[in-house]
Amino acid sequence: MTAGIAYAIPAGVLLATTLIKLAALVRNPRDVFLRSICAVLAVAFLVFATAAPPVLRVINDLSGIPNLAAPLVYCVLTAFSGSSIVLLIYWRDGDTDSTRRSTRLCLGAYGVVVVALWVLFILGDAPVERLRDLDTYYASTPFIREMILLYLLAHTIAAVTMTLLCWRWSRQVRGALRASLLTVAAGSVLAFGYDILKVIAIVARWTGANFDWLSTDAAFAIAAVSAVLTGVGFLIPTVSQGAMSRWRTGRHYHALRPLWTELRPEIPPTSAAPLPWWSSTDLRLLQRERDIHDALLRLAPHCDRTTAQRAYQSALEAGRSPAASCLEADAAVITAAIVAKTRTAPPLAPPDRWTVKSADTAIGLIRLSLVLRHSPLVAQAQQKGPSPRRTKEPSP
Template identity: 45%
Template sequence: MSLVVYLAALVFGTTSVLLFRRPRAAMRNPLTLSTCVAIVLGALVFVCAAPATLATVNDLTGVPNFGAPLTYGMLSAYSCAVLVLLINWRGGPRARVRRMVLRTMAAYGLLVLAIVVLFLLADADTERLTDLDTYYAGTPFMREMILLYLLGHTAAMLVMCAVCVKWGREVRGLLRAGLRLILLGAALDVVGFQLTKYTAVVARWTGHDLDFLSTSVAPPMASLAALLCSAGFVLPRLLPPVVAHWRGLDDYRRLDPLWCLVRSVSTAPKPPSSWWQSPRARLQWREVSIHDALLTLAPYFDHGVRVRVRDGALRAGRSPHQARLAAEAAMLTDAARRAAAREEPPEAAATYRLHATEVPGPSGLVELAQALRHPPGRTAAPGGAEPSAMTGTLTEPEEPHVA
């Protein structure tokens, strides 16, 4: 059982490392800090509750069952951290948030103190590593200590369930998904861990033996509940940057056709070694470099090429936007060929603004790159006829000296 509990603690604690990857920023953000504290305390609860840890703590202190108040106190601290996290997540006036946090910490601080005092007053000389709750269910002071830590944890989980249900009606997207995971984890904790503990303890009071609920059912349910809650806490905070990085990497890759065409004329300074840079940083550098190259190629734009390809694409059934992209791709390819061959700019060259320079972000450049990759001259027009007006002008990207 210890191995399973340690594994749950490792997975649970790893999420805090992901959130705390930038310590300075995390320390200045109460929400990130309280999330990390709650997850770390949850992982410590599992570490303390493992039979191997309990035996070690008891041996080191020389006090039988000293691991019990340690574990219960840690669980109470975790319950407090969860409530503090919910308070920071809800937000509001700083004075009100601070007041609610202090009150919560004071209440659970008294709870931890009561657990320690009750343990000191109790007669618990027989070491129990897995069934302490049921074994001492009828022992004075130990009975009260067990009920006290369960009630403190139940209160925190019920508040979490109520808050998640209420907020779930007010939010959308990833935040709602995270709240649903937290709600599922909290509900599983209440039913799978706490209810089974209560049932096993009450069964002892009535002379029945349902210890397996406390020793075999409750621990794995608590582990699963904690993992669901941690996933719900970190999902709204980690997934958006992950998605943004993935999109940046995808856009960077999709810009390859355009970059291969214009990089020979780009004068933008090259960045330092890029193996450590994020996808978004590499994408931004490529955007800047491409825009710089487009400015260099602007004098070579042949608007006769652009008009012929645009008209041909419109006759082939393309939408005005698709026709414009195809025409600009053909004109840009022709300009890159002229620049590579060191030809004189066309006499009819005039100022023209590409669609890719009219829209913010990389979307316009990506569209232009995809138009270069799939020129309309390679696809049949409606009815199976080849648009000859476009085919003649779009064969030039195949020339090796342009790439």
């Protein structure tokens, strides 16, 4: 795997994550938390996009200054460290006066670090271009050495802070948020490991040993995994909420199938054809609910009050609650109305009609559909059709 590709993989993951969050930010432009997470992910992407050796060479060549790309990458990494802490503060505490004060303090501190990095680079002397091993090659060079240690210190503080905050908060929550925090914490632990390996390689240079591979190979591998874990961790709540929403919508859509199938002959011929399976489940559910309501309107003149009373009393005698008995009465009325219309029975007079109140809400439609599938009273109504007699209206 070439160096460019090795950097491109985590950069691509972070870019995709950033674009997903940006889409959410477009829909909620005033969400401070979304703005913070977009900033963190975008800066993390820039870390890997600018740290790739081919990109470093281009920056150095365009500027005409050997190793100018180094402090640029260190500054981007420092910005990532500061923005990560800010994100977690907003995530945990929300947009409050205390949060804004903590944010200003954090950004101010890391801003000072960024300025110091450039000052140290200007004061130092790094004439030999190093694309992969600058940290160890200049480990003993005055001012350049301090620049390297400063960026590692800033990154270490952020990694430790993120780990501790995520771990403590994860013990107070459950579900997707807990999984998200633990994943981000794991990424932060690896980020701390990156700093440790870098420091070991630098100290080794001070003692005359050569552990450069820890800095150039091992540390980079850990940083790549850390970046992916952090990006995934921030995505978990969004993905989980979206998946749960689609799952609930799909369940509701399929739960309405018995009622929709029963009413299908009564759906107006002018209604649109059912949407294909690849369409949005939300749209398909909306269409199914609309078809059911349209069909019920066409059946309304044949919904018999007497049939409802008979089914309601039978359900009560079978031990059902009043609410469950009303559902069974509505289901039986619908079935009997379909039979009556099939037999070309004349419409009922308004006083003899029954209003299917269970269809007033989405959850009522689902319960009605389930009753339609399982209730023995529905089967009886299908066999007998509407009652020829009138009785008193049920009082649920």
